[in-house]
Amino acid sequence: xxxxxxxxxxxxxxxxxxxxxxxxxxxxxxxxxxxxxxxxxxxxxxxxxxxxxxxxxxxxxxxxxxxxxxxxxxxxxxxxxxxxxxxxxxxxxxxxxxxxxxxxxxxxxxxxxxxxxxxxxxxxxxxxxxxxxxxxxxxxxxxxxxxxxxxxxxxxxxxxxxxxxxxxxxxxxxxxxxxxxxxxxxxxxxxxxxxxxxxxxxxxxxxxxxxxxxxxxxxxxxxxxxxxxxxxxxxxxxxxxxxxxxxxxxxxxxxxxxxxxxxxxxxxxxxxxxxxxxxxxxxxxxxxxxxxxxxxxxxxxxxxxxxxxxxxxxxxxxxxxxxxxxxxxxxxxxxxxxxxxxxxxxxxxxxxxxxxxxxxxxxxxxxxxxxxxxxxxxxxxxxxxxxxxxxxxxxxxxxxxxxxxxxxxxxxxxxxxxxxxxxxxxxxxxxxxxxxxxxxxxxxxxxxxxxxxxxxxxxxxxxxxxxxxxxxxxxxxxxxxxxxxxxxxxxxxxxxxxxxxxxxxxxxxxxxxxxxxxxxxxxxxxxxxxxxxxxxxxxxxxxxxxxxxxxxxxxxxxxxxxxxxxxxxxxxxxxxxxxxxxxxxxxxxxxxxxxxxxxxxxxxxxxxxxxxxxxxxxxxxxxxxxxxxxxxxxxxxxxxxxxxxxxxxxxxxxxxxxxxxxxxxxxxx
Numbered sequence: 001x002x003x004x005x006x007x008x009x010x011x012x013x014x015x016x017x018x019x020x021x022x023x024x025x026x027x028x029x030x031x032x033x034x035x036x037x038x039x040x041x042x043x044x045x046x047x048x049x050x051x052x053x054x055x056x057x058x059x060x061x062x063x064x065x066x067x068x069x070x071x072x073x074x075x076x077x078x079x080x081x082x083x084x085x086x087x088x089x090x091x092x093x094x095x096x097x098x099x100x101x102x103x104x105x106x107x108x109x110x111x112x113x114x115x116x117x118x119x120x121x122x123x124x125x126x127x128x129x130x131x132x133x134x135x136x137x138x139x140x141x142x143x144x145x146x147x148x149x150x151x152x153x154x155x156x157x158x159x160x161x162x163x164x165x166x167x168x169x170x171x172x173x174x175x176x177x178x179x180x181x182x183x184x185x186x187x188x189x190x191x192x193x194x195x196x197x198x199x200x201x202x203x204x205x206x207x208x209x210x211x212x213x214x215x216x217x218x219x220x221x222x223x224x225x226x227x228x229x230x231x232x233x234x235x236x237x238x239x240x241x242x243x244x245x246x247x248x249x250x251x252x253x254x255x256x257x258x259x260x261x262x263x264x265x266x267x268x269x270x271x272x273x274x275x276x277x278x279x280x281x282x283x284x285x286x287x288x289x290x291x292x293x294x295x296x297x298x299x300x301x302x303x304x305x306x307x308x309x310x311x312x313x314x315x316x317x318x319x320x321x322x323x324x325x326x327x328x329x330x331x332x333x334x335x336x337x338x339x340x341x342x343x344x345x346x347x348x349x350x351x352x353x354x355x356x357x358x359x360x361x362x363x364x365x366x367x368x369x370x371x372x373x374x375x376x377x378x379x380x381x382x383x384x385x386x387x388x389x390x391x392x393x394x395x396x397x398x399x400x401x402x403x404x405x406x407x408x409x410x411x412x413x414x415x416x417x418x419x420x421x422x423x424x425x426x427x428x429x430x431x432x433x434x435x436x437x438x439x440x441x442x443x444x445x446x447x448x449x450x451x452x453x454x455x456x457x458x459x460x461x462x463x464x465x466x467x468x469x470x471x472x473x474x475x476x477x478x479x480x481x482x483x484x485x486x487x488x489x490x491x492x493x494x495x496x497x498x499x500x501x502x503x504x505x506x507x508x509x510x511x512x513x514x515x516x517x518x519x520x521x522x523x524x525x526x527x528x529x530x531x532x533x534x535x536x537x538x539x540x541x542x543x544x545x546x547x548x549x550x551x552x553x554x555x556x557x558x559x560x561x562x563x564x565x566x567x568x569x570x571x572x573x574x575x576x577x578x579x580x581x582x583x584x585x586x587x588x589x590x591x592x593x594x595x596x597x598x599x600x601x602x603x604x605x606x607x608x609x610x611x612x613x614x615x616x617x618x619x620x621x622x623x624x625x626x627x628x629x630x631x632x633x634x635x636x637x638x639x640x641x642x643x644x645x646x647x648x649x650x651x652x653x654x655x656x657x658x659x660x661x662x663x664x665x666x667x668x669x
Contacts, residue, residue: 111160116167119157120174126151127179134187148188155183155194162201165209169216177220184229192233193247199226200250203257218258222267230254231273245292252295259302269303269310278303279322282348289341297347305354311361320364323352324373327384331376334383342383349387356395362403365395371406379415386428389419393434398570401442408439408449413456421467426516429471433519440526441577454530462537465527468520469541475517476551482512521555525581528552553585 130147137143158180161167171177183195201207202217230251237244237251255274259265268274281296303310314320326348335341355361356370365371370391377388395403407413420432443450457464486505490498506514527534528549542548556578566572 111164111167113167113170116161116170117174120171120176123154123158123176124179126154127183148191152191152194155180155191155198158198159201162204162207165207165213168202168209168213172216172220177217178224181221181224181226181229184226184233189233189236189247190243193243193250196230196233196247196250196254200253200257203254205257205260218261218264222258222264226254227268227271227274231271231277234273234277239290239292245290248292249295252292252299256299256302259299259306262306265303265306266309269307269313275300275303275310275313275317275319279317279319282326282344283322288339289335289344291340294340294344294347297344297351301347301350301354304351308358311355311358314355315360315364320352320355320361320370321368323348323355324365324368324370327352327377328373330381330384331373332380334381345383346387349384349391353387353391353394356391357398359399362395362400366403366406370395371403371412372410375407375410375412375415378419385419386425386431389416389428389431389435392416393431393438396435396438396442398438399442400438401444404439404442405449407435408443408452413452417456417464421463426513430516430519433471433516433523436523437519437526440523440530454527454534457527458531458534462534465524465534465537466541468524469538472517472520472524473545475513475520478512479509479514479517482508518555518559521552522559522578522581525549525552525556525584529581529584549585553582556582556585 126147130144130151133144133147161171180195180198184192186192186195199221203214203221207214234248234251237247239245239248255268259268278296278300282293282300284293286293304314327345330345335345352365352370356365374388374392374395377384378392381388392403392407396407407416416432416435419428424432439450439453443453486508489501489505493501524538528538539549542551560575560578560582563571563575563578566575
């Protein structure tokens with residue numbers, strides 16, 4: 001017997017504006033507008049040769065030519081009995097009056113609380129009637145198909161609510177949200193798909209709902225088990241069918257809408273079924289890449305960017321290795337420009353990049369040989385090159401000392417410096433500068449990776465340093481031009497307006513290249529601190545424009561002034577590092593600066609080793625404090641203390657364990 005799903009099947013097209021589901025088939029294949037032929041006939045198929053015979057006349061024959069007598073001529077009747085075509089003038093005026101009265105009596109339906117209550121009542125009746133008929137005539141779809149069509153029409157009618165979000169709280173209070181969500185479990189997948197689409201429309205970012213209105217309907221949906229029903233539908237949809245393919249699309253759309261709120265994004269990311277589905281979906285082999293595969297990758301990136309807990313969850317699913325395997329085919333080839341595949345690759349890069357920001361993510365990235373793959377992409381890729389550099393920038397940042405060392409060991413210095421000297425675009429340059437700054441900050445003093453890195457900067461008659469100073473001039477020029485405009489604007493502003501516009505002015509300076517200028521200056525001061533030849537070259541290049549080391553110091557001082565509250569260990573360590581580097585821009589503090597620099601490097605190495613060891617062991621450091629010299633870590637493990645001072649104890653990572661290495665303050669200096 002024909003199932004109700006087969007009788008009811010039809011394509012579903014989204015109506016919201018945020019994202020459009022691709023048209024699967026060209027409707028012109030199935031429908032052609034009838035064309036009017038020259039003789040006035042409408043036909044969907046071509047006429048034969050007789051239809052084109054201009055000598056054949058249709059209709060009655062014309063009267064014979066001549067002056068035959070056909071009776072007296074009847075004058076034109078402008079005001080007569082048949083005025084306007086068959087009725088008199090008076091009758092016409094009466095009809096016009098009656099039509100006007102009818103139009104006046106017809107008014108548009110008022111969309112208000114009473115309307116939504118009536119809508120809710122009818123909606124609940126449709127659901128109840130359909131449930132009763134389905135239960136009564138389970139094996140005879142013809143008996144309940146009519147109620148199914150009525151229910152489907154009522155579901156679609158709910159889309160009007162998206163234009164009146166002020167009615168959302170009342171709609172939720174009446175229990176209709178729960179009823180709508182329950183339809184996701186309907187036996188007819190088309191009913192479920194339409195319900196999902198309506199939920200997508202009601203929660204879409206384009207709906208002009210205030211936070212309380214949006215929350216009223218979304219909270220009611222989540223309380224009704226929306227997430228579980230969405231994921232269960234993902235498992236029952238068969239994407240080989242067009243309507244089910246649209247259903248998957250709408251499910252992903254709903255999840256994206258919910259993820260616009262960080263708390264909901266974290267809830268979705270912690271759902272055991274969501275991340276598993278997304279990882280499985282993006283691994284599905286397709287040629288060409290479909291919209292749903294791309295959308296799944298995009299949603300995964302959104303969820304990972306929204307919550308660190310989701311990134312931790314990804315690691316339990318071996319997600320970093322999966323994402324790297326998906327990127328591996330693009331180490332030498334590029335996806336076609338402007339395709340779903342290109343956007344898919346970008347989303348996978350985004351997902352990985354935010355994951356390697358965390359310490360645990362960095363460890364998983366190293367274990368899966370992510371640094372090596374990224375270097376291949378930088379060396380041989382085109383589309384992948386800037387994205388791989390961005391990924392490396394994030395992997396090496398913060399507590400990325402091990403990744404920095406891996407890059408040097410993997411022959412990465414030649415690769416990244418080669419790209420740097422080719423004068424890449426602005427975004428690529430920014431990520432290269434970030435990589436250099438991270439390496440100078442994190443690589444241990446007097447060890448081979450750091451020595452090799454410093455040697456790379458000074459080789460070839462200091463060409464790399466000249467390039468850095470050239471970039472500094474470029475960024476300083478752009479930032480300076482913006483600052484002059486800001487000064488003019490500030491002259492005519494009072495203190496209150498200056499305070500209000502402070503954020504805007506900072507944003508404009510950042511857009512002009514302030515962040516890159518600050519990063520370049522940090523790199524230059526690191527080189528001054530480490531190599532006398534580099535110091536002489538930097539002074540020489542700066543003097544060409546009558547500048548000295550003080551311009552570098554001014555930039556670093558501004559960074560310190562804008563750091564705000566030091567809430568994390570990394571922020572405290574960065575603050576200490578910048579204070580130490582600032583000493584090298586003032587000749588009077590040079591000697592103390594070198595001592596403090598050695599202490600700061602030891603402190604940073606200690607922090608990195610402790611955090612890496614604890615991350616590998618699945619534990620967390622309870623308390624960490626950074627001073628001007630050594631790092632003090634309290635209760636790294638029960639009963640064990642790491643104290644700053646003459647009898648300091650340094651933790652370093654050895655596999656997945658940690659060992660104690662006694663160091664004296666003199667030895668560290």
